[in-house]
Amino acid sequence: MTSASDESEVVRFKRLAAERAVDSIQPGMVVGLGSGSTAAFVVRRLAALRAEGRLTDVVGVPTSVETEVLARSLGVPLTTLEEHPVVDLTIDGADEVDPQLRLIKGGGGALLREKIVAQASRREIIVVDAGKLSPRLGTRWPVPVEVLPFGWRSQALFLEGLGARITRREGPGGTPYRTDQGNLIFDCAFGPIERPEELAAKLEARAGIVAHGLFIGLTSELVVASPEGVEHRRPV
Ligand SMILES: O=C[C@H](O)[C@H](O)[C@H](O)COP(=O)(O)O
16 A cells, blocks of 8 residues: 555646546536546545545446456445446546647556546546646557457558557567457557547548547546646636
8 A cells, every 4th residue: 555655746646636636526426437547546535535424425437347346445336337328527547638638548458438438428527647748649658549359450550551650569478458348459659640630530430440549529627736736727
């Protein structure tokens, strides 16, 4: 267990952003629980509030098996999109955020469920440390692309044809990484992406590509923590 005193600065900023976003959760809400190390602080904070007898009627929709396991271990009640097809508020992390609050997500492999939950949400708050801010998507992070195992070599050629330097993500022991759906991920280094919407449209038109990590038009609010404090930004 990490104590507050041995947290690195980056981890502290992740926690501060996540905890601030939890202030937006109201009693009775259905809350999308994002994935990754920043979103995990949301789950922990929710559990701590429940222990104080607050927000006890909030239910969470996890965006990955990892988040589901964490939430269950902390006693946070969970539901599904089948039971609650509309989510009041989702709080999730991101790998890269541009000035228009477009995102690259999926560094932890949860991009498909994260996008499904984001699209089902009335509000999506993204929580990051300031190191995730970027002038242009693709500058700091490759775009994860989730593909069906069937025909994966064809998808690799297609992605290279779009100009990406691709790496098939590896799991434990050098075996191909598998998502929660059993699919593969190609991390696609495009370099700074001039028109993310056009790239997203090309990826979405390709059969066999199940999801990509470009999240466009889905951020309602960004909470970013840095040495200067915690700041809220909305799309302009
Ligand atoms: O698939 C993983 C998610 O998109 C994460 O939200 C993203 O990778 C950020 O993760 P972290 O908060 O650990 O930096």
